[in-house]
Amino acid sequence: MLTGERTGTDGTGAGGAGRVLQLIREGQAVTRADLARRTGLARSTVAQRVDALIAHQLVYEAGGRASTGGRPPTVLAFNERAGVVLAADLGATHSRLAVADLAGEPLVEQAYDLDIAAGPAAVLEWIQARYESLLADAGRGPADVLGIGVGIPAPVASGRGEPVAPPIMPGWDGFSIPRWFAAHYDAPVLVDNDVNIMALGEHWTHWRDVEHLLYVKVGTGIGCGIVADRHIHRGAQGAAGDIGHIRIAGHDDVVCRCGNVGCLEAVAGGRALAHRLTQAGLEAKTSRDVVGLVRAGEPLAIQIVRDAGRHLGEVLAGAVNFFNPGAVVVGGDIGDAHQQLLAGVREVAIRRSLPMATRDLRMVPSQLGDRAGVVGAAIMVIEHVLDPDAIDRVVRTPVPLT
């Protein structure tokens, strides 16, 4: 369906089938007449493009629309079921997999325990077995898979889909996840850092009107996904958003695993909080245990999470002054204990940021919660597959006879 050879020329761009599909998908133009007006193309060219998209089952005629007179124009709609994508959000100990349609809507979705330290071969074999079963549950097969999106808890070499020196993923350094999946699916595989796909999922689902957004994950560690001009900002080496090692004032006695002192993560990350609770005689090994104690009303746990929020707020104040986002979304295990954490964040971040940068700033909890990653992984690969240039390479006019 969405297969076709790459050609040597540029896509036909603003006049191509990809642009026409984009306008239909986004609801900006849903009749042939609208499309001609929006693209400046001749009616006959628009008709050809639409025919090609229909032949590729990417667009269908959804019936007529009330008109001011004469025959009502036919409304065109994007066929969200033209294929599926596979999405994965892999954490150190948990994962979430989904089969999603081309609107990013999960057809089936499931959370699992996972030991990512078991290494790439074991983990990917296991994921592939889950995907086969999930595809069957969705009534689909491998041939329907148009793309695979994977989020991992590590920096990723941009464009290559390989983890780079991942501290909590032994055996994965430089391993090509796309190459592994190539044996099973004839589809592009995109891999990104988990915080980036969470930012993408949250932005796409709830904040599309916001141009610049920060998604802050507070779990065992602390990281930040950056949406700049509606796109993920990965930085020069794909290392952007690593706010866990920014120095906070007054904690130079705390040594971080990175070797520096006073890092945010060493003071306010889930591991640090659990350690402090354990020292006080409470039972807390993971960030989830910390959240459990907060939920149980344990005063010390509430206090240290609130303090963690203040420290995070100090760093976010700097990020807000520097980046001036329209929204800051807080998620992750500890982030989900958000009332206490967010209160601390807001208290400090608003006081320490300039009024102009915070005037319309929204600082809110994640709405997708632990689903943000898998939703973002699906969106990442859908946007890649349906990119106008990619569509232009596949959907040629006239329609191939095969």
Added chain:
Amino acid sequence: MLTGERTGTDGTGAGGAGRVLQLIREGQAVTRADLARRTGLARSTVAQRVDALIAHQLVYEAGGRASTGGRPPTVLAFNERAGVVLAADLGATHSRLAVADLAGEPLVEQAYDLDIAAGPAAVLEWIQARYESLLADAGRGPADVLGIGVGIPAPVASGRGEPVAPPIMPGWDGFSIPRWFAAHYDAPVLVDNDVNIMALGEHWTHWRDVEHLLYVKVGTGIGCGIVADRHIHRGAQGAAGDIGHIRIAGHDDVVCRCGNVGCLEAVAGGRALAHRLTQAGLEAKTSRDVVGLVRAGEPLAIQIVRDAGRHLGEVLAGAVNFFNPGAVVVGGDIGDAHQQLLAGVREVAIRRSLPMATRDLRMVPSQLGDRAGVVGAAIMVIEHVLDPDAIDRVVRTPVPLT
């Protein structure tokens, strides 16, 4: 020449005259055959587009090129002299004005003293008189002006060209600079914060291969221009880059003019440094005086500028971890005493940033120095005027008969 009515439709985009001009300007395709290959357009359409661009004097035939046989193809070139732009970099007490060609090359350029606190009417009248004289020096007139780019030392309301609550520009709050110039020139007027245009000038001139760049201006105050994905990042309210009010550790006894304590600018800005030198019995009123003392070898001045570099380095370490730029360029009056300042910046920023984010990071002095702003102001408006969509609206095929 570059006048024409806006039409209601989208530009013709990848197939339009604007895209063809862009390919010629950037040297990506310089013959009609190359253009057809790169755009996927029919040869006849390319020929029409090129004819229209030639008729509008935006492109000329630059002669033949060695060919493998037969008649050599005609090489097309962008006519950088098709018009001029006016550029201004306005500071609190100094300014720099230029008339530049469409390659951003200044035809005439001049630095002046300026009291921006005299208010918009007086300042803009004075600038307009200078422009008339500079245009005459360049052998051009008002009809040749295709755009005006202005940088001011204040936040600017995005898209409106109005200063917003500018602390050092009394009388300018909400004043429309574009409207004022409309009485003199039939051309777009773009206004931006001075640090943003400096970042743009530096990026365009020396760092085009770098996607993400920070330009840090250290003068009386401290500010940062952000280039993200080769474009200026202005943030949700146009307030991005305000790093002068990020809190640095260990200076909570220093009260900033913003009302907070421990702000970078209150510790390491030119005003703070001058104040400290004055207290020590040295003569220093402005940031330029501080630089003078450093150049004269005054030990205390050298020491405090070096310390200022360390404090700046702490904040930039946070910015580097957060944003992961490919280059950090340091400019401004104090930045120009760069050996001492940069030494401090590098010392702390490299130590406090994660290795992955600094592996290929270049931290360097501004190469344009006090010309960065006026060059950036010219580039800003040239990119606007020659944007493919803007060209498509003006250069219609067939060529108008006027």
